[in-house]
Amino acid sequence: MLIPRELDDQRFEAIMHEAVGRLPWLCPQWTDHNAHDPGITLLELMAWYKEMQQYQMDQLTPSLRRGLLALAGVCPTPPQPAVCALEAADTQARPAFSRLTSRQEVCFELLEPIMARRTTLERVQIEQEGRATDAADLLSGSMELRPFLFSGQSGSALRLGFSGETGGTLRLWFDVTPPQGAARNPFDAGQDPPRDIAWTFEGAAQVRPLSDETYAFSRSGYVRLAAPVDWPADADGLRWLRLTLIRAGCEEQPRLCGVSDRRYQAAQQQTRARSHWFTMEAGAGQRVTLEDALARTAELAVFLRTAQGLTQLEQYEEENVAKGRTLLLDAQAAAMDGADNVLVVCLDPVRVHDLLFDTVGRPGEELYLNLDGQTVLPQRFRLLCQTLEPDGAVRPAVWHCVDDLYACGPRDRAFTYDPVRETVSFGNGRYGAMVVPGKGSVLVMDLTVSQCGMGNIPADAGLYFEDGGQPAGNTAACGGRDAESLAEAGQRLLRQLCHTGKCLSAGDYEEQARRTPGLRVAAAKALPDYDPQAPVGARGRAMVTVVVIPASEEKRPAPDTRFLAAVARRLGQRRTIGVRTQAIGPRYVDVDVTVQLRTNGTLDRRTVEDALEARLSAARADIGAPVRWSDMLALVQKLSGVLEVQRLELRGAGPDAYQTAAGDIRVPPDGVAVLRRAEVEIGRI
Known part of the structure; x- marks a missing residue:
């Protein structure tokens, strides 16, 4: 175990005592060691300076702590806004980033546009042996059922009836009740679901979902499907989507407690500046369309990327269309290298005076952001600053937020942000580039703020849209958290050191099997040197067999091939070199x-x-x-x-x-x- 060395191990009196004690050997002619002697005064000054240096050397600065944590693979987690789901009561289409406000003036923004609905979910039925039973309470979320195990019998189907036009994309939200017992481990990206569900448009064709966030009803989420144009309607004018279970898997039967086609995601945040990049062809009369809610009312700053760099366009035409706001630009001087060559910065019209700054160009210059105590989301924070280029010209350039300027060079276009003082700090020409002086030389091009942990509001908090006052029901907003401090990150590192990513002991193999992504593992038992296929009494040298039992409602749960393959893959990635592993059922x-x-x-x-x-x-x-x-x-x-x-x-x-x-x-x-x-x-x- 490493023992830290204490550098600040002397006080002023000890330093002076040692220094005065060495004077007879260093300077025998110096005989007056009293406090009135000028030499003693100089020694006292040096002793005070030495004590201060030792104290500073014994301290870990925040930048040093951050660097040491990064060497250990740990970075403080950034702040995150709370997210909730909205139930739109009206059918009005709304663009992304439309703002909502609660009675306590907590601001939310739509993360996705509310499209004018072409189809509407009207009815829900359970079909068993050719007989259909209405489950209308599933639409209101006031009931819970197992759609594929209805009335205690297997083989049932879930039918969803839609009215309206055909074609387009169906976007459905399914509320899934978490099962009791062992919790399901988080899914890995691209992982197969634990069961297979067939999605069939009755009278048309069977399709695969464009995306399935529920992993076949293993958790709550969205399912997106491409609706066919030739989707026929029945006598009541409804078009039916049929869901059947074709492979049940070895775990729980899914339980649904709600389904909706009017649920949209919103985040507790406020976007004050947002940039858009476009790729356009050279020539006059080029059009770009801005579709989000901020762009429709924002103050705009338009820039063209030429062969030399960014240059601001002073003249352009604009008009409001059904999709949003269209700009007509002259892009004859744009760079034609296949990359984005048009930049449009949208500024909140109420906050423009807080998003444009004058600078004097001094080293370490600071700018104050008036954020009303809210937290900046660092992944959405960039500046557009007038920058001195190597050819001597001054042009706008994108500057990024970093944790520490001491890791930057003299030409790195970076800045730091202090969330306590709400200030932006630029470099001094040695650590980070200096900003060019001038009026309006710094423009905030991306800025999103949030209340983070304070934005976790309860359900039905009285949210309403700012552009009309229409109410919108909401689920409980969750997931909002403040930025992790360096002390909290250090504690997280200590917790990680208590767990190993590789398997050494039998307990490690059991722990890794229980943590297999996407599975619900009720029990796991590691058996070193055991091979069930070997003759009686023989030992499987250098082999670890792990017996796993899935969390299931069956009296004798047995893992299927997909379950065992997932556990075996997990063990194979974390086994010790030279050790064979296998996963079996009990x-x-x-x-x-x-x-x-x-x-x-x-x-x-x-x-x-x-x-x-x-x-x-x-x-x-x-x-x-x-x-x-x-x-x-x-x-x-x-x-x-x-x-x-x-x-x-x-x-x-x-x-x-x-x-x-x-x-x-x-x-x-x-x-x-x-x-x-x-x-x-x-x-x-």
Whole structure:
């Protein structure tokens, strides 16, 4: 273990005592060591300076702490705005970044446009054996059902009826109730879902979703499908989308508690400046269209990227169209290298005076942002500054926000932001470039602020659109968090050091199996040097076999091939070099129990059977654990009303069970004992 060295180990008195003590050897002619001597005064000044230097050397500055954490692979997490879902009550189309406000003046913005709906979800049905049952309460979110296991029978289908036009993209939100028991691990990008669902437009064709954030109803999210143009309607004018389960998987049956085609995402944020890049052909009369809500009312700054750099366009024409705001530009001088060559900066018209700054060009110049105490989202913060180019010309250039200017060179176009003082700091010409002096030389081109952790508001907070006052119901806003401090990042590093990404012990293999992405693993047992395919008594050298049990509602859950392949892939990525791994399912061993009791009359047979079944069930997941006669005896004796256990007998069924002389049932290392039959005889006094 590394022991930190203390550099600040001397105080002023100790430094002076050591210095004065060395004077007779260094300068024998100096005999007056009292405080009135000018030489002693100089020594006191140097001792004070040495004490200050030692103190500074013993401190870890924030920039040094950040650099050390980065070397360990840990960076403080940035702030994040809260996100909620909106239920639009009207059918009015709205562009992205439309603003909403709550009664407490908490600002939200749409993350996606609300399109004029071509189709509307009208009805929900469950179909079982040709008979359809309405489930209208699923539209209002006031019911919960398992659509593919309706009325206790499998093979049902979920049907969604739509009215309106055909074609376009269907965008549906499904609320999925999380199952009880083991939680599902987060999914990896591109991972296969745990089950397969067929999506069929009745009368048209079966399709695959364009995107499925629910992973086949494993969690709540959006599903997008391309609706066919030739989608026929029934006699009631409805077009039906049919969902059937074609592969159930080995885990839970999905539970739905809501479905909607009017749910849209909004974030607790306020965009004060936003830039748009376009690629245009050279020539006059080129058009660009800005479609978001901010662009329709914003003050614009338009720049053309030429072969030399950015130059601002003073003259352009604009008009408002149905899609948004269209600009007519003269792009004859634009660079034709295939990259974006037109930049349009949209500024909040109310905040323009806070987004344009004059500078004097001094080293380390600072600018104050008036943010009303809100937090800047650093990933959406950039400046457009007048910059001195190598050819001696001054042109606008994009500057980026960094954590520390000491990591920048003299020409790096970077700045830092202090969230406490709400100030932007530029370089001094050695660490980071200096900004050019001038009027209006700094323009904020991207700036989004948020209340972050304070933006987690409850459901139905009274949100309404600012451009009309229409109300919008909302779910609880969650996920908002403030920026992680360096101390919190250090604590996170210490927690990470307690876990290994590679498997060394049997416990590591079990932990990695339980954390397989996208799965619900109820239990895992690592068996070193065990191969179930090897002959009896033989050992699988350099092999680790992991027995996994999925979290399921079945009495004897067994992993399917997709489940085992995911666990095996996880173990293969984290195994030790030279060690083979494999994932297998458990072997269930049937156990019969015979019990003869004497009770006081308050205990019935069913209670005893339930206690035995709870002890001998897959839910306990005692992989490889024997069934001890003494444990079963103690279990029965603890039941309320039992006076005497006259007889208790355990019997293992099948070749995988072995009964000892003491009456215990031993199972294979990958076996799980489960109750097959219980014979209970109760005698009363």
